[in-house]
Each structure stands twice: as structure tokens, then as C-alpha cells.
Amino acid sequence: MSTTVSEGIRIRGVSKRYARQRENGEDLLVLDDISLDIAAGEFISVLGASGCGKSTLLRLVAGLDTDYRGDIGVDGERVRDTSLERGIVFQDHRLFPWLTASQNILAALRNAPLSPRQKRAAVAEHVALVGLQGFEHAYPHQLSGGMAQRVAIARGLVNRPRVLLLDEPFGALDALTRARLQHELQRIWERERITMILVTHDVDEAIHLGDRVVTMAPRPGRIERITTVDLPRPRERGDPRFVQLREQILADFSERTHAGGAN
Amino acid sequence: MSKAIGEWSPAAGHAVARTAGETKAKVRARSTSNLQRHARALAWHLAPWLLPAALFALWSIGCERGWIAPQILPPPRMVFDTLCDLARSGDLAHHTFVSLQRVLLGFGAGTLAGLLIGAALGLSRTVESYVLPGFNALVQIPVLGWLPFLLLLVGVGEPLKYILIAHAALVPVTLSTMQGFRQTPAALDEVARVFGYGHWQRIAYVVLPAAVPTLATGVRLALTKAWLALVVVELVASSEGLGYLIVYGRQLFQLDLVMASVVIVGAIGFAINRLLDALEARLRRGQPSAFRE
Amino acid sequence: MPSLFSFQAPRRPFRTRLGNPPPCACEAPATPLREGTPGRRARPLLDRFDWRGLVLPLALFALWWLVSALRLVKSGLLVSPADVAHTAWQQIESGALLRALSASLAREASGFVIGTAGGLLLGSALGLSRIAARAIGPTFDTFKQISLFAWIPLISVWFGLGDMAKVVFLSLAALLPVAAHTCDGIHAVPRRYVEVAHALRYSRLQLIRHVILPAALPTIFTGLYLGLIYSWLATLGAEYLLVAGSGIGNTLIDGSEQFRMDLVLFGVIVVGLTGWTLNALARGIERRVMASRGEGRERAAARNGAARRYQAVHQREANT
Numbered sequence: 033m034s035t036t037v038s039e040g041i042r043i044r045g046v047s048k049r050y051a052r053q054r055e056n057g058e059d060l061l062v063l064d065d066i067s068l069d070i071a072a073g074e075f076i077s078v079l080g081a082s083g084c085g086k087s088t089l090l091r092l093v094a095g096l097d098t099d100y101r102g103d104i105g106v107d108g109e110r111v112r113d114t115s116l117e118r119g120i121v122f123q124d125h126r127l128f129p130w131l132t133a134s135q136n137i138l139a140a141l142r143n144a145p146l147s148p149r150q151k152r153a154a155v156a157e158h159v160a161l162v163g164l165q166g167f168e169h170a171y172p173h174q175l176s177g178g179m180a181q182r183v184a185i186a187r188g189l190v191n192r193p194r195v196l197l198l199d200e201p202f203g204a205l206d207a208l209t210r211a212r213l214q215h216e217l218q219r220i221w222e223r224e225r226i227t228m229i230l231v232t233h234d235v236d237e238a239i240h241l242g243d244r245v246v247t248m249a250p251r252p253g254r255i256e257r258i259t260t261v262d263l264p265r266p267r268e269r270g271d272p273r274f275v276q277l278r279e280q281i282l283a284d285f286s287e288r289t290h291a292g293g294a295n
Numbered sequence: 296m297s298k299a300i301g302e303w304s305p306a307a308g309h310a311v312a313r314t315a316g317e318t319k320a321k322v323r324a325r326s327t328s329n330l331q332r333h334a335r336a337l338a339w340h341l342a343p344w345l346l347p348a349a350l351f352a353l354w355s356i357g358c359e360r361g362w363i364a365p366q367i368l369p370p371p372r373m374v375f376d377t378l379c380d381l382a383r384s385g386d387l388a389h390h391t392f393v394s395l396q397r398v399l400l401g402f403g404a405g406t407l408a409g410l411l412i413g414a415a416l417g418l419s420r421t422v423e424s425y426v427l428p429g430f431n432a433l434v435q436i437p438v439l440g441w442l443p444f445l446l447l448l449v450g451v452g453e454p455l456k457y458i459l460i461a462h463a464a465l466v467p468v469t470l471s472t473m474q475g476f477r478q479t480p481a482a483l484d485e486v487a488r489v490f491g492y493g494h495w496q497r498i499a500y501v502v503l504p505a506a507v508p509t510l511a512t513g514v515r516l517a518l519t520k521a522w523l524a525l526v527v528v529e530l531v532a533s534s535e536g537l538g539y540l541i542v543y544g545r546q547l548f549q550l551d552l553v554m555a556s557v558v559i560v561g562a563i564g565f566a567i568n569r570l571l572d573a574l575e576a577r578l579r580r581g582q583p584s585a586f587r588e
Numbered sequence: 589m590p591s592l593f594s595f596q597a598p599r600r601p602f603r604t605r606l607g608n609p610p611p612c613a614c615e616a617p618a619t620p621l622r623e624g625t626p627g628r629r630a631r632p633l634l635d636r637f638d639w640r641g642l643v644l645p646l647a648l649f650a651l652w653w654l655v656s657a658l659r660l661v662k663s664g665l666l667v668s669p670a671d672v673a674h675t676a677w678q679q680i681e682s683g684a685l686l687r688a689l690s691a692s693l694a695r696e697a698s699g700f701v702i703g704t705a706g707g708l709l710l711g712s713a714l715g716l717s718r719i720a721a722r723a724i725g726p727t728f729d730t731f732k733q734i735s736l737f738a739w740i741p742l743i744s745v746w747f748g749l750g751d752m753a754k755v756v757f758l759s760l761a762a763l764l765p766v767a768a769h770t771c772d773g774i775h776a777v778p779r780r781y782v783e784v785a786h787a788l789r790y791s792r793l794q795l796i797r798h799v800i801l802p803a804a805l806p807t808i809f810t811g812l813y814l815g816l817i818y819s820w821l822a823t824l825g826a827e828y829l830l831v832a833g834s835g836i837g838n839t840l841i842d843g844s845e846q847f848r849m850d851l852v853l854f855g856v857i858v859v860g861l862t863g864w865t866l867n868a869l870a871r872g873i874e875r876r877v878m879a880s881r882g883e884g885r886e887r888a889a890a891r892n893g894a895a896r897r898y899q900a901v902h903q904r905e906a907n908t
């Protein structure tokens with residue numbers, strides 16, 4: 033909620049393991065010495081297949097999980113718990129089914145130091161931001177998947193967090209809606225210019241939206257490569273540079289398949 | 296909710312304990328010594344016995360000190376002795392057997408009839424149209440409501456018990472059977488059509504298996520209700536059985552007898568539930584309940 | 589439970605196959621489809637009423653009338669419908685019915701209110717606190733297994749045979765399902781929502797008030813509904829066994845002791861009607877509350893009415 037210069041996100045040497053499930057099994061190392069620096073206002077795409085720990089990393093940054101080794105700092109402060117400064121959008125929208133769309137967004141403001149009038153204004157503003165005017169009083173089950181996800185994004189943004197974390201937000205949507213929402217998210221980011229970390233398994237999505245694409249490999253989860261996407265926005269998927277980047281990143285995955293055998 | 300003692304693990308409650316501001320507990324936990332952790336585990340295991348133990352202690356001390364008159368609440372020792380007496384004299388076995396016999400026969404008859412009627416209602420719309428409305432109207436009257444009517448009709452004898460218990464079992468079984476047969480998922484129906492199943496094949500290979508979970512629920516409910524009906528009938532109009540023992544003890548102000556009988560009734564109820572749990576778990580092994588939704 | 593005249597309610601969930609239009613004319617069923625076929629103009633209510641449902645009851649009634657009129661059975665118990673009607677009129681006119689029914693319902697109401705309050709408290713404690721669940725839960729579970737009516741003789745010793753004992757018993761009858769369902773409902777709140785609340789920095793109180801309570805409400809309502817039903821059943825049983833005082837159960841038992849079949853039949857009808865009314869009332873309130881929350885699932889369940897309701901009740905009851 034502050035407008036002073038922020039230092040961004042610092043992830044240093046983060047490791048997480050799950051205790052072994054069986055008697056003679058081994059501990060499961062989910063993240064292995066992850067280090068990453070994210071500048072304020074940057075859009076980072078974290079890309080990887082299932083099981084590479086990208087969602088786990090996001091949850092650690094969000095503060096939903098605090099059992100890890102290493103250092104995660106947002107604007108110089110160590111992450112100890114969740115915070116209204118870090119909004120989060122889940123893959124299953126997780127809207128409360130007993131509240132309408134605007135009530136769901138309002139629910140995020142329950143602990144915000146705003147007057148009721150200010151809260152209502154914020155809700156209206158964010159409903160407009162995600163383009164859902166007219167659907168304020170609809171219940172989640174009355175909304176399509178894409179619309180519900182937009183409400184979830186509005187809910188994640190309404191507290192004006194410094195960071196927005198998105199955990200495969202468009203994974204449950206059809207390709208056409210996904211494309212539209214990616215465009216929407218980009219528009220919102222360009223307007224609000226807050227730091228965004230998007231976790232996805234879709235290469236195109238990662239390149240389309242991110243300033244940098246962090247590719248992660250599984251077992252144990254580690255950063256494989258960080259690719260800077262230097263293309264001006266809006267980006268064309270048909271652009272040869274775009275295609276080149278995609279080939280580069282995909283090559284990583286197929287290399288891994290050939291080199292490492294069964295993944 | 297048929298969790299046994301010691302299996303309580305509230306997920307949301309656990310989550311509640313871990314919400315905002317309670318990560319301190321985690322930090323604390325990590326720095327605890329082994330001894331403290333073992334002590335905590337022990338406390339956790341013993342917790343369910345705390346309340347019963349306290350109540351039992353209160354009960355014993357209360358009777359010993361004379362705070363409670365033996366007519367109001369006999370001392371535990373007395374109840375235990377009575378139980379042993381009953382067991383030794385064969386009375387316990389006799390009355391328990393009478394009760395169990397009634398409940399099992401009544402339940403069996405009611406369930407069988409219920410399955411047949413429910414199947415007829417479920418498979419044939421004609422039967423449903425003619426029979427269901429009348430049936431629904433009759434169902435509004437609870438088992439207890441029929442008791443005086445049947446008392447007049449068949450008097451105080453074995454038929455009264457059997458009819459009431461059978462009725463108690465019949466209602467839930469009929470309704471669930473009907474529902475189970477009616478609500479075959481349309482998806483599976485279509486597959487049957489693709490396979491070219493005939494009418495009876497469809498019933499045998501699709502409708503019936505798909506109806507089993509619902510049926511099981513109904514049968515389970517029926518047994519619980521049959522047991523409940525048995526206790527009531529034996530309390531009101533019987534000269535044998537566990538319910539009779541309770542009433543007999545009450546009339547003679549022999550509360551130890553009453554409590555001993557209540558304990559047995561409770562134990563049987565408990566055993567029935569456990570048995571049904573196990574049976575259901577067995578039957579459910581191949582049927583994820585999610586497919587019913 | 590659907591009444592004699594609410595054929596729509598039980599029909600809808602079973603119409604899935606017939607209601608869908610056939611993919612092509614060759615598959616059209618031989619017999620004409622009933623309501624639910626798209627394209628048919630709406631028929632008047634009287635037309636849609638299924639008269640076949642009345643056939644059996646009317647036939648039985650006629651049989652009864654015939655047998656009693658012709659005195660085919662020699663028994664003091666055989667009363668004619670006219671006798672029952674006469675008794676009914678007598679009871680209503682003399683105010684006896686009103687007295688008995690109001691006494692029973694008043695006791696049931698008190699028992700239900702006390703039992704529900706206690707049940708909500710206990711259920712919430714069991715649901716929200718791990719420690720309470722661990723310490724009290726198993727005892728409560730065991731306690732629940734004991735057939736409710738087995739407690740009456742003990743209660744009669746401790747509280748006498750009058751109203752006090754009855755209300756105690758009724759409270760117990762209502763408390764058990766309410767507590768069980770409240771606890772279940774709270775436990776069943778998906779962790780997803782709890783996480784959202786965590787991410788939104790809700791305090792524990794806010795979490796309970798704004799997330800757990802709304803999410804658990806449907807289940808809690810089922811518990812209340814069952815509490816009402818059970819306390820009504822318990823009312824009857826209590827009046828049979830704790831005979832001091834007046835009530836509709838007393839009327840029934842008196843009738844059977846005096847060998848008055850007409851009084852008994854009258855009582856049975858009254859009990860049935862009251863039960864149905866309570867049922868309908870409870871369902872109506874639940875539907876109203878659910879609708880105001882806009883739960884689509886619940887609305888669908890309410891629409892499919894009785895069948896779904898009974899299924900849900902079955903599932904709950906089978907689990908308690």
C-alpha cells in the first residue's frame with residue numbers, strides 16, 4: 033500500500049523438503065537452493081512441468097507455507113506469514129459460493145483500513161478494471177469460469193498489494209478464454225505496474241506475459257534457466273523472435289527428456 | 296459420522312488453529328525437547344478418556360459420600376454386580392436373545408418387503424403412480440404413531456413388535472431403493488443403450504449395481520431405526536427383552552438394573568454401528584462414492 | 589416428504605430420460621410423453637394432476653366403509669368412517685384437540701429450542717477446537733449410539749413423569765443431531781476457503797464468522813431439520829411413557845386403553861398431519877434461507893425437493 037521505492041523480491045537459497053512418507057523411503061526434496069531476484073514492477077513467469085515445485089515456491093512467497101530453509105524477502109522484510117501486500121490468485125478461483133461477485137471482492141477488504149465508502153469505491157473500481165460491470169450481483173455458480181477467475185483477480189488486486197501472485201490462474205479455462213484473459217492481465221499490469229509472479233505450464237503464456245521467464249526443472253525443483261524476453265508489448269505470438277524464444281525454452285524440456293530418461 | 300474413539304481429526308479445526316498469527320506455535324514446537332513432545336503425544340492419546348474418567352470418578356465418589364441416594368443413582372459397583380448377576384443367571388442372555396431375535400427378524404422382513412416394493416416403485420412408473428402417493432401419505436405417520444393403533448389391532452404380543460420393527464425398517468429401505476433404481480446416472484444409461492442391452496439386462500447390469508450405494512444407505516438407516524423401534528416397543532408393551540428389563544427395573548426402583556440394561560442396549564447399538572461401518576467399507580471398496588454425485 | 593398432492597416434487601428427478609427429447613423421430617416412445625416434453629402447451633393444473641394416485645386410497649376407503657357398514661367383521665374395534673368423523677368433530681368442537689395438540693407442540697418447541705441451542709454450542713466447540721473434539725468427541729459419539737428412548741426410564745426417575753421430564757428428553761432428542769451436524773459441517777469446510785481467509789489476513793473470529801459459518805450452514809440446517817423431526821418423534825414417545833400430563837400422544841394411548849378405535853384413528857391422522865406440516869415448514873424455511881444466499885446447488889436440491897431431501901437425510905442419518 034505504500035508508494036515509496038520498493039526493493040522487490042529477494043529469494044535466496046530456498047529449499048524445502050517433505051518428510052519421507054514411507055519407512056524406507058527418502059525425504060522428498062521439493063525445492064533445491066532456489067535463488068532469484070525480482071525487481072519491483074517486474075512481471076516474472078515461472079514455467080515448468082508438474083512436480084517441479086513452482087506452485088510450492090509461489091506459496092512460500094505468499095507466506096501460506098512457512099516451513100522452508102533459506103531467505104525470502106519482500107521489500108527488505110522477511111516473509112513470515114501471509115500479508116495483504118501480497119495478493120494471490122488461485123487456479124480454482126476459490127470464490128466464496130455464498131457471496132456475490134462484488135461481495136467476494138469486498139471480503140478481501142475486511143481488514144483494510146478504509147471507510148465503508150472507500151471500500152465500495154475500491155470494489156466498483158476493480159470490477160470495472162476486470163471488465164465485469166453488470167455482474168456485480170451474480171453468484172459464482174452463475175458466472176463462467178473466465179468471469180469467476182476475473183473476479184478472483186479483482187479480489188487479489190483490490191488491496192493494492194505490492195505483489196500479485198498467480199498460481200496457474202488460467203489453467204482451468206478453455207484456450208479462447210485463456211487468450212482473452214492473458215490480454216486482460218497484461219493490460220492490468222501495464223496500468224497498475226505492480227510486481228507480478230505468474231506460475232504456468234504454458235510456454236506461450238509465459239513468454240507472452242513475462243519480462244523474464246524462469247524455467248524450472250523437477251526432482252528436485254531447481255531453476256534451470258532464466259530467459260529475458262526483450263520484446264515490446266503487445267507481443268505477437270507469430271513474431272519470429274517470439275517463436276525463437278519458444279523454441280529455445282522448449283528445447284530445454286526435450287533435452288531433459290532425452291538426457292534424463294523418464295521424468 | 297461413525298468415527299470410533301480416537302479417530303477424530305478435524306481438518307478445518309486444525310486449519311483454524313493455524314491461521315493468521317499462530318505460526319508462533321510452529322516455532323515453539325520446533326524448539327521443544329523430545330520429552331515434551333512425547334508428553335504431548337501421550338496427552339493426545341489419553342485425552343478421549345479424560346471426560347469419561349472424570350464422570351466415573353464423580354459418580355463413584357458421589358455415591359460413596361452419600362451425595363446421591365442409591366434410588367436416584369446406584370454406585371458403579373452395584374451396576375457392575377447386577378450385570379454379572381444377569382449374566383450368570385442367564386437372564387442377560389435370554390433377554391438379549393429375545394430382543395435381538397425380534398430386531399433381526401423384523402428388520403429382515405421389513406428390508407425384504409422394502410426392497411421388493413422399492414424395486415417395483417423404482418422400475419415401473421405405473422406402479423409409482425398408483426402406489427407412491429398413498430405410500431407417502433402413510434409415511435407421514437411415524438412408527439410411534441402407529442403403536443396405539445396396532446395395540447388395539449393385534450394386542451400386546453409378538454406380532455406387535457414384529458410389525459412395528461418391520462415397518463420401521465420398511466420405510467427407509469423402500470424410499471432408498473426406489474431412489475436408487477430411479478437415479479441411474481444418465482451417462483451409464485447411454486452406455487447401456489450403445490451396448491444394445493435389453494430391458495432386463497439393463498436392470499441387472501446397470502441399474503442394480505449403480506443403485507447399490509443408495510440401497511446400502513437405506514438398509515443401514517433401516518437397521519438403526521429398527522433398533523430404535525425395538526427399544527420403544529419393549530419399553531411400552533413387553534414382558535421380555537432388554538426394554539422390558541429397563542421398565543421392570545424402573546418400576547421396582549432398581550436403578551442398577553435399569554442402568555445395566557441401558558449399558559447393554561448401548562453396547563449393542565455400538566456393535567451394530569461398527570458392523571455396518573465395516574460392511575460398508577467392504578462393499579464400497581470398488582465404488583468410489585464420487586461417481587454418485 | 590411429498591404429500592398426496594405434490595406430484596411434481598418427486599417426479600422431477602426421475603424424469604431425466606423421458607423428459608429429454610428423442611434424438612430423432614424413430615426413437616420417439618410409443619406412449620405419449622407426459623409433462624416435461626418441450627413444445628407442449630401448458631396444460632391446466634387439474635389436467636396435470638395424476639388421478640391414479642388416488643385410486644388405491646379411495647379403494648381402501650371404500651372397502652373400509654363397506655365392511656363397517658355391512659358389519660362383515662364382528663368386533664368392537666371395527667369403526668366406520670362416520671364414527672371417526674364424528675369423534676373428530678367432537679374433539680375439535682370441545683377444544684380437546686386444541687388443548688392436546690398445543691400442549692404437545694409447546695413441549696416440542698421448548699425442547700427443540702433448548703436442544704438446538706445446546707447442540708449448536710456443543711457442535712461448534714467440537715468442530716472448532718481440536719482439543720474439545722479430542723476430549724469430548726469420542727464420549728459424545730458413544731453417547732449418541734445409545735437408543736434415545738432407553739434414557740426415558742432414567743429421566744423419569746430423575747425428573748418425574750411430568751412436563752419437566754418430557755422437555756428434558758425432547759431437548760436431548762434435538763441436541764444429538766444438531767450437535768452432530770454442526771460439528772460435521774464445520775469439519776467439512778474445504779481447506780481451500782480457509783487458505784483464502786489466511787491469505788486475506790482474517791483473524792480467527794473473522795474466519796469463523798465469515799467463512800466457516802456460511803460454508804457449514806447447509807449441513808447445520810440439515811441438523812436442525814433432523815432435530816425438529818426427532819423431537820417430534822420423541823414427543824410422541826415421551827407421552828406414551830411419561831404419562832402424566834396431556835398431549836396428542838396421551839390421546840392416542842388413552843384411546844387404545846379405552847379400546848376406542850375411532851379416537852385412535854383420529855389421533856393417528858392428526859399426528860400424520862402435524863408431522864407433515866412441521867416437515868413442510870422446516871423445508872420452507874430452509875429453502876428461503878438458502879435462496880437468499882444464492883446457492884445454486886441448494887436451489888437445485890430444493891427444486892428436486894423431497895427426493896433429494898430424503899436422500900440427504902438418509903445420508904446424514906445413516907452416518908449418525
